[in-house]
Amino acid sequence: MKKYIILMFFITIFSCKKEAKKNGKLQVVTTTTMITDLVKNIGGDKIDIQGLMGAGVDPHLYKASEGDVSKFFNADVIVYNGLHLEGKLEDVFEKMRQQNKQTIAASDALDTATLIGSEYFASNYDPHIWFSITNWEIITQYITDKLCELDAENAATYKLNGSNYLKTLASLKTVITAQVNSLPIEKRILVTAHDAFNYFGKEFQFNVVGLQGISTATEAGVKDVQRIAIFIEEKNVKAIFVESSVPKRTVEALQEAVKAKGKEVLIGGTLYSDALGSLGSAEATYVGMYKHNVKIIVSSLK
Template identity: 65%
Template sequence: MKKILLFILVATTVLSCKKEKKTDNGKLNIVTTTSMVTDLVKKIGGDYINVQGLMGSGVDPHLYKASEGDVSKLVNADAIFYNGLHLEGKLVEVFEKMENQQKKTFAVGEVLDKNTLIGSDYFKSNYDPHIWFDIDYWTQVGTYVTKKLQELNPENAQMFEENWQNYYNELISLKEKVNTTIDSLPEEKRILVTAHDAFNYFGRAFKFEVVGLQGLSTATEAGVQDVQKLANFIIEKNVKAIFVESSVPKRTIEALQAAVKSKKHEVEIGGTLYSDALGNKGTVEGTYIGMFEYNVNTIVNALK
């Protein structure tokens, strides 16, 4: 990591002496971190920017470390958009170094009112960073990204605004559709047990009790007592299904299922949810809207 930081300092110092550049096709070169942020920036920027996302499907941003190839992308970017709120914990120092070297970096989560965020002792920001699971938050983030792209590329400001308005309407439709689906599930059955607490904003927005085996950060490990305690909770609440997450090893939930079974009770694995990353590129779940709909349908169908 020290070698990477040294490379950044040298490269950005050289770049700071040059005029900010665009790529050969004249478009801004934007680098993003998580697949959720990448999807949003692409939707707003459209054909008027180049976007390179560092993290693909199934990648855990909590544990992600920058490779030398990533550093090269970051150094050559006109701007960097990342989630912030310490989600990309091992990249924070990288971003801070780049910002000190006059690189334009935007932590999209910082635009939100901190008084409304869910607190967390797991992150240095003291907030739960999984903000994309609140659609209202994501629309605020979209407005922020639009403004920053307009500032970076004023000649295409109107196109960015039009793209955002179209996507904003899609997000409003998504919220209505999700509410309709969830309304079919009685509130007493709205208990969501997953590998880690990525869904607290989702739970608050749609009245689910959310319990994660590993806590908010996948950097923490679930112990035997954690598994046994949650197994007892599942039996007490008669939870029908628990869920694997695409970016967290399946063994943690399988261990929980086995613990429940050892107590003469049955609980199904209701499916795999997308938490810290979208699905594969080119699939419906590879988009934010597709991911959200898939998760909700999976949860509701399994818990009914």
């Protein structure tokens, strides 16, 4: 099957014709909604951008269609998360590099010493790097510099947009820090569908527990549910959370397991983890997503 997919990839590549730049703008293809939002903020009206993934899409499980491959081929640059977050696209990224296609992995901006290790994930690092606002600031500067290199004619605009967005992120960090500081340390226990929030936990002193592993390709078993149910009972956790891009059935099973022990735990709400909210909503932006998540987490755990 894998050989067939690779063969189809090459058939698609060589049957496509590279389109000329439209309106003189840099043609950019992005993967996750977080990356798309970031590049839009930096590129502004100087780029044409196509984001592959939409609201509710799980990047761990996302597979490239023939249309996606065509978009990659016709792009001037591809921007993606890296660290195997888009695990099923890795072969496609490699083929693009072999075609001398410009690719930018956001994770390349970060010092590996600052990454959270994981023996259970292919890259050995947790790929959910956007949940550290500090990481996102570093990545913003990195992508700004890369776009300036690729499109020197519009470098001044990219630098200005990047600088303005860094100010937005600094303001976001101030707001989030104040909200989190209203929650006592002993109540900062975040139980979610999968291990997406470790960088958030590290930055804001939360004990983060996920039913599934770092990748949603792993399934939570009965032992996982029972183990975390005991943890919730012992720590007197008030609320647990579902995620917009992960089926909620395992979290509901956890709630039932806690109830079977004579305790009650609320489902505090839906958090955005591997994808932003629907287009047009406040949560369709990185800043809006972060504010939404923290508001729900803090209010539910209080």
